[in-house]
Amino acid sequence: MKMAPGDPVLTILNADEMVVTEEDQAELRSKLGFDQPLYVQYGKWMFNLMQFDLGKSYMSGKPVIEELLTRIPITAELTFFAMTIMLCITVPLGVWSAKYVNKWPDQFSRILALVGASIPNFWLGLILIYLFAFKLSILPSSGIGSYSQIILPAFTLGFTFAVVYARLLRAGLLQSLSEDYIYAARARGVKEWRILWLHAFRAAVLPVLTIFGLSLGSFLGGAVVVEILFSWPGLGSLAVDAIFNRDYPVIQGYVLLTGIFVVITNLVVDLSYYVIDPRMKRKEEALGR
Template sequence: MLHIVKKRLIQLVIVLLFLSVSTFTLMKLAPGDPVQSILQVDQLMVTKADEAKLHKELGFDQPLIVQYGQWMLRLLRLDLGNSYMNGNPVWEEMLRRLPTTIQLTAGGLVVMLLISVPLGMIAARYPGRWPDQVSRVLALIGASIPGFWLGLLLIYFFAYKLQLLPSMGKGTLSQMLLPSFTLGFSMAAVYARLLRAGLLESLSQDNIRAARARGVPEWRILVLHAFRTALLPVVTVFGMSIGSLLGGSVVIETLFSWPGLGSMAVEAIFGRDYPVIQGYVLFTGVFVVVVNLLVDLSYGLIDPRIRLGKGASQ
C-alpha cells in the first residue's frame, strides 16, 4: 500500500509540472488580451498608456520565462493568484463553487448506478435473451448520444413542452434532475455493459459452481457472490474516466446554468482570466490523480485476494 501511495505522489508531482508548463504556454499562445478584457469590464475610456500600465502591473512586460518562474514560486506557496475579472483569490472562487460541482457529480453518479447496476445484472442473469438485448440497445443509445444533445432534448421536452421541470439554476431537487440525468445516462450505458461482462466472468468461476451445487438461489449468487468480484473492472474504468466525467460536467453546467467549477472555467476562458483557468486545470489534475490513488487502494477492500504493493513483484 505504501508503494502505491509513493508511486502516486511521484505521479502527482510530474502531472502538476506538466500541467503547469502546458497551461502557461497555451494561455500565452491563446488569442486575445486579458488586459483588454479587464478594461472592458471596468467600462472606462482607456488609452494605450492605460493598457501599458496594466500590462506592467500584471507582469506581462516581463519575459515569458520570468513570468512562469514568478507564477511557479507563488504556486509553491499554494497561491494561485487573483482573478483578473473580479480580483478575488482563485482559491476562494474554486472553494465557493466546488460544493456545487460535487453535488452535480454525485447526482450523476446516483443516476449512473440506478441505471447501470439493474441493467448489468439483468443482462448477466439472462445472457442472450430479450432482457440482454434490451440492455444492449439501451447501452448503445446511451453511448451514442452526445451529452449536450441529450441535455437539449431534455430541456425541450420536460422544461419547454411539458413544463414539468426547470431547465436552469440550482437550489432545489427539481433543478438537479435534468443535469444529473444528462451527466449520468451516458456513463450508465458504458458501465452496464462492463458490469455485465464482469458478472458473466464471475459466474463461470469454481466457487460459483460450488454455490449452485449447494442449492444457493441464482439471484443470491448474483448479488452476494459474483457482484463483488465484477466490481473490479468497473472501479478501474471509473478511475480512468474521472477526467471525462469532469469534462462532461463543464458542458452540462454551461448548458443548465449550473454555477459550478465547469461554468467558472468557461467564463474564465471567454474572459481571458488566466489565473482561474490555470487554477482549474491544476485542480483537475490533482483530483484525477487522487481519485486513481483511491481506486488503487479500494482493490483490497473489494477483493481481499489482492495484496496491494505485492502485485508488482508477483
C-alpha cells in the same frame, strides 16, 4: 493559454466599450507581469503556489482559491446526484442483462448502451429541456436551489456513462459466473442471490471501477458542458467564463484542482480493490512471502 487568441489586458480594460490608450495597456501589462518572459511568469506562479497562493482573478479581483472554494460544493452536489443516477442505472441494468444473457433484456441493454454512447451530453440535455421543461412543464430548465432543478442536469451527466458501464458490468459478471469457485458454491447449495451479489458481483465491479477512474476526465468535461447548458454555477461555468475572459489565474487554478481530483480519485479506486476483492490482498501476501 498564452497562444490562444485574445488579450486579457484589453478584456480587463473593457476596450470594446471604452477608449484605451497605449499607456494604459502598457501600465496594466507591466502590473500583471505580461511584459516578462513566459518562464518567468510561470516560475512566479509556481513559487506562489508553494505558498498556497493561486493569485487573484483578473475580473473579480478575488483570490482564486476563494473563487474555487465557492464553486466546489455546487459542482460536488451535481456530481453526487449524477453518480447516484449512474449507479441506479448501471447496477440493475448490468445485472439484468447478465442474468438474461442473449435474451430480450440483454438486447435492450445493448441498444441502450449504443444509444447512450452515441449521444453527446449537450444534445441529450437539449432534448430533456425540450421535453420536460417546455412541452410537459414539469421540471425547470435551469437554475439552482431546489431538488427539482438538479434532476435534468444530473440525469444528463449520469446517463451516458451509466449505460456504457452497464455493459462492462455485464461482461464482468458473465466472466465471474463462469469461474470454478462459482460452480463450487452452487455445488455446496449456496443460494443464487448470494452467489450473484456476494461473490460474482464483487469481482465483476473491478473493471467498472478501473474504467471509471480512467474516464474521470471525460466525466469532468461532461460536467462543464452540462453546467453551461443548465446555467449551473459550478466549477465548469467558472472555467468557461475564465477562458472567455482570458482570466489566466482562474484557468490555472481550475486545471490544477481538476488534476489533483483525478489523481486522488484514481488512488481511491486502486485502494478500493483490496476492500472489494480479497484475492488482491492474498496475492500480495503470497508475493511478500
